[in-house]
Amino acid sequence: xxxxxxxxxxxxxxxxxxxxxxxxxxxxxxxxxxxxxxxxxxxxxxxxxxxxxxxxxxxxxxxxxxxxxxxxxxxxxxxxxxxxxxxxxxxxxxxxxxxxxxxxxxxxxxxxxx
Amino acid sequence: xxxxxxxxxxxxxxxxxxxxxxxxxxxxxxxxxxxxxxxxxxxxxxxxxxxxxxxxxxxxxxxxxxxxxxxxxxxxxxxxxxxxxxxxxxxxxxxxxxxxxxxxxxxxxxxxx
Numbered sequence: 001x002x003x004x005x006x007x008x009x010x011x012x013x014x015x016x017x018x019x020x021x022x023x024x025x026x027x028x029x030x031x032x033x034x035x036x037x038x039x040x041x042x043x044x045x046x047x048x049x050x051x052x053x054x055x056x057x058x059x060x061x062x063x064x065x066x067x068x069x070x071x072x073x074x075x076x077x078x079x080x081x082x083x084x085x086x087x088x089x090x091x092x093x094x095x096x097x098x099x100x101x102x103x104x105x106x107x108x109x110x111x112x113x114x
Numbered sequence: 115x116x117x118x119x120x121x122x123x124x125x126x127x128x129x130x131x132x133x134x135x136x137x138x139x140x141x142x143x144x145x146x147x148x149x150x151x152x153x154x155x156x157x158x159x160x161x162x163x164x165x166x167x168x169x170x171x172x173x174x175x176x177x178x179x180x181x182x183x184x185x186x187x188x189x190x191x192x193x194x195x196x197x198x199x200x201x202x203x204x205x206x207x208x209x210x211x212x213x214x215x216x217x218x219x220x221x222x223x224x225x226x227x
Binding site for chain 2: 032034036041042043044045046049051090092100101102104105106107
């Protein structure tokens with residue numbers, strides 16, 4: 001069965017430092033992987049996706065994610081964190097085997113400290 | 115502007131009083147879905163629809179109904195709400211094309227007393 005795991009409930013990082021939010025996945029076919037961000041009192045917004053091609057994917061707001069097939073990981077990264085990056089981040093995988101269903105991780109709260 | 119519109123944003127109701135949360139998208143998307151978000155549980159899918167008149171249960175469908183009579187609309191119906199349905203609800207849509215991400219609505223915060 002398809003699944004997504006975000007092992008950290010919360011990640012704290014100092015402003016200006018690099019950040020990583022971890023995600024691992026389990027899929028039976030080719031993985032279609034996504035990151036979404038949720039700011040307080042807002043819906044989720046699409047950040048970036050991996051479909052095929054380069055393992056380093058660039059997205060919105062300076063975020064990027066690294067796809068690692070051997071480790072079945074899709075970690076979200078940013079070279080220099082901003083206080084405004086503080087939000088809830090969700091990793092997701094989409095199942096194209098028939099239901100087109102998205103499976104979401106439980107979310108990681110990122111707190112960037114000034 | 116491409117968007118998913120949910121209404122209402124906030125709703126307080128009493129146990130047993132039927133309610134409908136509306137969801138509409140203007141992107142001609144085939145796929146629409148409802149989620150509830152609860153602390154520590156992430157997003158859980160309630161129902162989804164792959165096209166008009168095609169709906170199916172997600173992970174937590176009990177106590178909810180949906181319909182998809184038109185491509186743009188996907189209302190969520192709670193026939194007899196209970197306090198354990200107090201939650202933050204999101205509607206989302208996407209095309210069926212491989213690699214297409216979701217567009218989410220702004221959410222409906224429902225409180226059942």
